[in-house]
Amino acid sequence: MNVPASWYLVLAAVLFGIGAFGLLTRRSALIMFMCIELMLNAVNLTFVTFARTLSDIGGQATVFFVMVVAAAEVTVGLGIVVAVFRRRASTSVDELSELRG
Amino acid sequence: MAHVSTLIVVLPLLGYLLVLVNGSRLSERQIGLVATGVVGLSFVASVVAFILLLHRSNRQVTVHLFNWIDVGTLHVPAALFIDPLSITMCLFVTGISTLIHLYSISYMHGEKDFKKFFLYLNLFVFSMLTLVLANNLVLTFVGWEGVGVCSYWLVSYYFDRDSASSAGKKAFIYNRVGDVGLLLAMFLLFSRTGTLTYVGVFAKAGSLSPTVATLVVLALLLAATGKSAQIPLFNWLPDAMEGPTPVSALIHAATMVTAGVYLLVRMSPVLALSSSGRMTIAIIGGATAFVAATIATSQKDIKKVLAFSTVSQIGYMVLAVGVGAYAAAIFLMVSHAFFKALLFLGSGSVIHALNGEQDLRKMGALQRFLPLTFPTFLIGWLTISGIPPFAGFWSKGDVLTNVFEHNKILWVVGVATAILTAYYMSRLFVLTFRGTERFRQVTHGHDPHESPWMMTLPLVLLAVLSVLGGLLDLPWIHHNSLAGFLRSTFGYVAPLHAQSTVSQYGLAAVDIAAALIGLAAAFSIWRSRSEDERLTPAFLEHVWYWDDFYDATIGRPLEELAVFSDVVVEDEVIDGGVMGIAVGISRSAEGVRKIQSGFVRHYALAMMLGTAVLIVFLVARVS
16 A cells, blocks of 8 residues: 555644644643654654655655754753752743743 | 353252152251252352353353254254353352252251252252253253242142142143243244254244244243233232242242243344234233232232232333343343342241241331341342342333333333332331331230341342342443343344433433332331221232133133033933933843743744744745
8 A cells, every 4th residue: 555645744744733732832841842752753754754755865864863863852851851850849841930031 | 161061950950869869868957958059059060151151252052961852853952052141040040049048948947848848949940940051942841841840849838738739730720821832932933943942943033934933922922921920821920929938039039930031032033023022022011010010019918019029020021021122131130039039038037037927917017126137128128119229220220221212101101110119019118127016916925036047148148139239230331241241142132222321310310219209108108007998909909800800701611611511411411321322222121031931832932933934934935
């Protein structure tokens, strides 16, 4: 069965939208991380899709880079979240407003 | 010759340095003797230089010391110029300085800043000699400023007294106005002749256009009015009496204040080119002589009377310069130095005897108590009043005779001034030495005491000089006297009409009559009273309200400008501008900081919207 490329792209757009919506509406740092991962992976999906339709390996190679960066980012981010949680027993990002102008 | 004339200048400087370096180790008396000694030696050097000069056929010697300024076409050497005029100045400057230094040792005894006083005094003599002996205008200017600053320091010697420090500032500022004149004259001369040495300027004086020559003369006159206290810059001199009395005698009567006259006489070859300039000089001199004499009649402070008298006498000198009678000006300058120094030192002795009291109304009948001050002061009084055979009669007569030939109106002013001179000096004399005793309150009932010998010796010597000073230049030996000696240095001498003996004797008789009228009037009025409102009107006592006039026309507007600058320019324009920018930035920042909400989702939303806008923009561009 041959799935058309547009399906993948629609799926990626839906995933990206869900991620973006979640990022904007949720306050828990952990959930926001998950949303960011969702958005990153949505983008990854578009890369892979285009790599296939255009027969260009560059797209797939980029996906690896994105995954590596995402993994590194999660490590740092989770470290920060754990540190914050230790100090105030909450991961609500709205409470972290010390840098407000 | 070269060594001796260098010594004249260097010795006072040496004394200054000696006292400056060793001052703390020397006792008061030693300091005084060192300071007096060097000036005395300088006088000896002047005498030697004078004798050497007499034996030369060419009486103009330039002693080159070193190259001072050598830039482009401007060559200013530090060189001394010895000619009859400068050596005459040297002789009386150093001579009188020596006597006044000696006097000061005793007069300033026990003062807190005894050392400082002699430092300034020596520095003053050095500057004065630099001024006189310089061979170019720039070096003269150095001396000119040097005496100015020493005058400032010495006027505000009692700087903890408010009046003294402000009098010093007044003297300094008035002089500064005059200095501009000297600078302008130098600029003009340099731009037209390309040199600033006297000899060089005189050699090229012929090439100056009449307009330039007049401008130079007027600029020099401005310089002279500042330094020599002439209208319109004369008011600083009376205030300068805040200084110690020896300073008044030396700087503000005998030497420094005559520097302006010296400058004019020195520049006589340039003066010769401008008859309108000379006329202005004569009018300024005559007006000053008369105005100052009227003011002197109403002063209550003994030193103020003498100060206005000095202004008046220098007015005579300037008047003489204006009519081209340079020799008469110098003659009066020298004899005035004798008798005015005598009068000032005598008044110092009186003030000393009365514990510092200077008010004429609190003196009287001192004749009995001051056996040496009284006769010497008497001689000084007769000399300045113009009674023969004392020096003042001859020198003033010389001036007035020359003025008579030149301008009858100015001569009348001069004679009127002579009457006033005799009048105010007699008033001073009567109020001080005759009449009733009014000083008991000041001396706490004690008898006043005569001053020590260090103070009376200079008085006696100056009295002798005042008596004999006329011998310098008697009218019937003009060719073989001071006038003959000086003649070669003048660029132009007003042609002396062969005056008939009758008219000469007639003029002399007028002078004597003028003196006697003044004397008689003063004696009949002041013998029996010590003050009289009608004879000392406020208008005269307050110096024709001259200070108030300057205050209203210059001082007040400047003050208002300053207030305006402070309140409007500073506070509103400058401060307002700076504050406006700061407030503007701060306000706009208030608006901008609202964006920084601190909520991550706001930032995320902004990022997304921004990305969306970018994409829309890119897509729109592509399609």
